[in-house]
Amino acid sequence: MRPQYTNVTPQIIDDIITLMGKNSVFIDAIDREAYAMDETALLDPVMPDIVVKPSDTAAVARLLAYADSHVIPVTPRGAGTGLSGGVLPVYGGIVLSMERMNQILEIDTNNFTATVEPGVALSDLCAAVEAQGLYYPLHPGEMSASIGGNIATNAGGMNAVKYGVTRHHVLGLEAVLADGTVINTGGKYVKSASGYDLTQLLIGSEGTLAVITKIILKLSTKQANREILFVPFMDLQNAVDSVPDILRLPLLPTGLEFMEKDIIDIIERYTGRVMPCHDHKAFLMIIMEGNSIDAVTDYFAQVDTICRRYGSSEAVIPGSEHAKRELIESREKFYVALKKYAPLELMDVVVPRSQIALFLKKVKEISHEYNIPAVAYGHAGDGNIHLHFVCTTMSLDEWKRKLPSLLNAVYTTGISLGGTVSGEHGIGLEKIEYLAGHIDTGLLRMMKRIKHSFDPHNILNPGKLIDLG
């Protein structure tokens, strides 16, 4: 059921042009088309009625106050690299693109903070920070993503074993509430016991509670060396079983990924490069940072000893910066390669890491039962598994018909093993019914009450994350 929103009439468009300035408002179809989709596979685009590109917080506040009083949906958008349809304007209305608010306002080398606007690309942030001798350690994979988008979805990535996820690196926010009120949360300090933590509540709220307009990020120092160990196994179970022992070593790796032969074949075809040890069945990729090459090599020797106990073959350390970069880039391109390989549905269930092997075993049983192949890889160090159900064995129609029941079975399995719906991609449009169907009902009820207390007219990214219908 479509909520009762006001249609965007010529009068409303005129009002918005008056409020925002002519150069910030886009109404031609050709200009709106690029704002109808994100990177999610197989979603039908939804055109917004109007796209607005503000340049400052005051403009965002004016727009929201207007949209709230006229009950017009507003869908905030970063770089559009999301994987769950979170930026599709499903009820039309306004897409609020943050692309022009892309300034790095300050890098504070005394307090180790960066203050940025939400439209800054992750790649630009990393480059600017490293130029000052500091480090923003998250690596969600898509470097063209915006920081605002990373915060909206609490993006994770390969370095989460050591560094955690986006929420662990945000110290404060400026945000505009639905009624146009600007609030400031947190600050350049790592500790606070001064009331409810609205910073943390807004992180991961996918644009449904407020529009983030400024971000204070925590920075780190960078360690001198960063190396990769690539360990081949003849069996996925053995690879995954070695993980708890690796994590019991006194040092924590930066990242710990697993992958199987099928994704290696697909990526080799996509990139035209041969991956190391590609005749094996399963692989661990361990990323480690340290202050000397010896420290990292010592660590890798310990990891190798553990992996050998679980039947691994000769491990590989890429010898050059070029080879390292190729390996990381190949890992980053898994999703793009898969999207090109076949129509697919992507899940990013997270389970307690001790349950990874059992979860994957059950997923393969479900996959077999439905005759829909599953390609799995992901973050072995934190239990976040990327599952791709590909359409290679039946017609697209049949596959689409079978999919909801298959996904439901997989979510039920993941949650029964102590996991949850999404580790890092967010709920967006795609997983809304699965979240509603699988999380604690009391918790869901409180989420709805919180949404209502922030956004009583449900104008902020409606139809996402929770279903208020």
Add this chain to the structure above:
Amino acid sequence: MRPQYTNVTPQIIDDIITLMGKNSVFIDAIDREAYAMDETALLDPVMPDIVVKPSDTAAVARLLAYADSHVIPVTPRGAGTGLSGGVLPVYGGIVLSMERMNQILEIDTNNFTATVEPGVALSDLCAAVEAQGLYYPLHPGEMSASIGGNIATNAGGMNAVKYGVTRHHVLGLEAVLADGTVINTGGKYVKSASGYDLTQLLIGSEGTLAVITKIILKLSTKQANREILFVPFMDLQNAVDSVPDILRLPLLPTGLEFMEKDIIDIIERYTGRVMPCHDHKAFLMIIMEGNSIDAVTDYFAQVDTICRRYGSSEAVIPGSEHAKRELIESREKFYVALKKYAPLELMDVVVPRSQIALFLKKVKEISHEYNIPAVAYGHAGDGNIHLHFVCTTMSLDEWKRKLPSLLNAVYTTGISLGGTVSGEHGIGLEKIEYLAGHIDTGLLRMMKRIKHSFDPHNILNPGKLIDLG
């Protein structure tokens, strides 16, 4: 203005005894007296009408459902070691003591988690975890505090430079809402992008949103060596100025504390022990962990070189476990020693760490203007400063009369430097008007709306954290 709460009549007491069982309900004055205070100095005790000690979540749920429908205040209480009056039952009613829910339910050595009840003492948790070869790295100082209390106030402590604060170590919660609904948030995973993060919202909410009944904590591996470097300076400014350079080294210390001569004198009188280098004016205490003594010693040599540039004298590394323990214990006892030394008011303002020196300079000017001495020490690594305004220069009455204006001046100063009201002690009863007077008004309004959405009858710890009147 006292909200309209129902008086606790003999009928209500009978109802609660029927609900909870006779052995869980305490109504004699002698039994209630111990629940009228916490460790805050100079607060007037407030007796609850009734103390209830449930043994399980279902009992908590029954009690809250009853209290909510009868509009009776419920003040949740851990070990009573708080420093801001957060557990005083200011409107009478029920004190809900979690002391009997003190079981460590599981230590999961594969997933590195501990699942505990809220009444577990921090000391018991640490011992149990270390017996399994794992590590709970927070060190808020008061080891008899309960984990539930640590979570309610988002406790910090000495190890926050490296390990962050309590909120960074909580993976999931079971909690009872005001109406008796039991909710479960999070789980044994470090990553989630599955809706609003209620775990993070409940942490630091000081018992005003829900009663926490079960906690999943994240554990770490322990490093082999933990050493202390004690560096004397002739001037506080120099000590504090060296901090950003220390933190720019590639390795992060576990803790980085500063203290001045006056607190050293007071602690020496209290413990009867002589502190190292006690003829100096200011000190840094750096705690470092590493996997070998060489790694730690190398690090200390680098720190020493930096401190020398800022005029430090010969640094001291306590040579024995005993000497190390004594030094840490002395630091932990600063507050107790001060409480014994003179009537005092305690603030724990946090500022960006680059502003510590300027903040302390301004505090001393204010202290001088009011003729009320300030004793300062605290967490130089994270900008969290403990200020004690002692009553040694005037009558208690005069001191009490002058104090509110002095505190207001200090909060205004801290916040104008980019800081906030409390770094780790919480708002409780004592700082409620200072929070209301100093934080963003839009933020405060949202906190009130969130409180209302969780607890519409305002039964949970009323009169704390935010003033709803």
